Amino acid sequence: MMWPNFFLQEQERMAGLRGRAGGKRRPALTDAQEGKIKLAFFVAIVGVTLTVLAVGTEFWVELNTYKQNHSTMCEAAHFGLWKFCSKKLWVEDVEVERATCGPAELPGEANCSYFKFFSTGENARIFQRTTKKELNIAAAVISLLSITLMVMGSLCITMALSKGVEFLLKPASCFFLISGIMVLISLEVFRHSVRWLIDSDQSIPLEYEYSWSVACAVAAGAVLIFGGGCFILLSLPGLPKKLWQCCIWSTATSSA
Numbered sequence: 001m002m003w004p005n006f007f008l009q010e011q012e013r014m015a016g017l018r019g020r021a022g023g024k025r026r027p028a029l030t031d032a033q034e035g036k037i038k039l040a041f042f043v044a045i046v047g048v049t050l051t052v053l054a055v056g057t058e059f060w061v062e063l064n065t066y067k068q069n070h071s072t073m074c075e076a077a078h079f080g081l082w083k084f085c086s087k088k089l090w091v092e093d094v095e096v097e098r099a100t101c102g103p104a105e106l107p108g109e110a111n112c113s114y115f116k117f118f119s120t121g122e123n124a125r126i127f128q129r130t131t132k133k134e135l136n137i138a139a140a141v142i143s144l145l146s147i148t149l150m151v152m153g154s155l156c157i158t159m160a161l162s163k164g165v166e167f168l169l170k171p172a173s174c175f176f177l178i179s180g181i182m183v184l185i186s187l188e189v190f191r192h193s194v195r196w197l198i199d200s201d202q203s204i205p206l207e208y209e210y211s212w213s214v215a216c217a218v219a220a221g222a223v224l225i226f227g228g229g230c231f232i233l234l235s236l237p238g239l240p241k242k243l244w245q246c247c248i249w250s251t252a253t254s255s256a
Helices: 002-019 030-057 134-162 169-199 214-233 239-255
Strands: 061-065 073-079 083-092 109-113 206-210
Touching: 002 109, 030 214, 083 239, 134 169, 134 214, 169 206, 169 214
Parallel strands: none
Antiparallel strands: 061 073, 061 206, 073 083, 083 109
């Protein structure tokens, strides 16, 4: 019975030596820290969900022709980063005070197809107007890169929570911040592509308006940047507490 005790004591002694040689071990995350990280992660996940919803839908912009007299149908179109849909709508379904056809969500005959510049490199033509494929491809690629960074940030937070380590919060904050900025850059590039499309031909009068997918992308960029900022605060020990104390002190000073 002496030998098992000896080996057990020797293992504990070697573990203590390794701990002293490697420096003091950092304590695991506390319940309060873990709760804050999970809350910030929930905010980031909301941004990721909105980004995927925006990128995967084709309601970024709507193109509406003007209603013609004595015509029972009118034409509208909507497209996103990957897909274009043209629709023929019944004029009686369109609001009477509306001069143009639409909105595109109305029921009608739809014809949807993916942009050819992703496969054959050809520009698409929409109501006699020509797309700028370089801008459209750039917007799509930037959005995919932003989603890749979101996945990497989510992996960092998952590992931080499962392993109880804080140093992964800093790379995660960078991933979410950069992904949010890239979503907004993708929106700006897409806006330039829409302007190019509208100005490429004026033979058919059109009205255009940005739709709900763009609203999702704008909200996603803002939420991701906010979530990345939260992770930066959580990765700096004592900073959230100091900020809270400064806010209380400034409030008390102003009230006095």
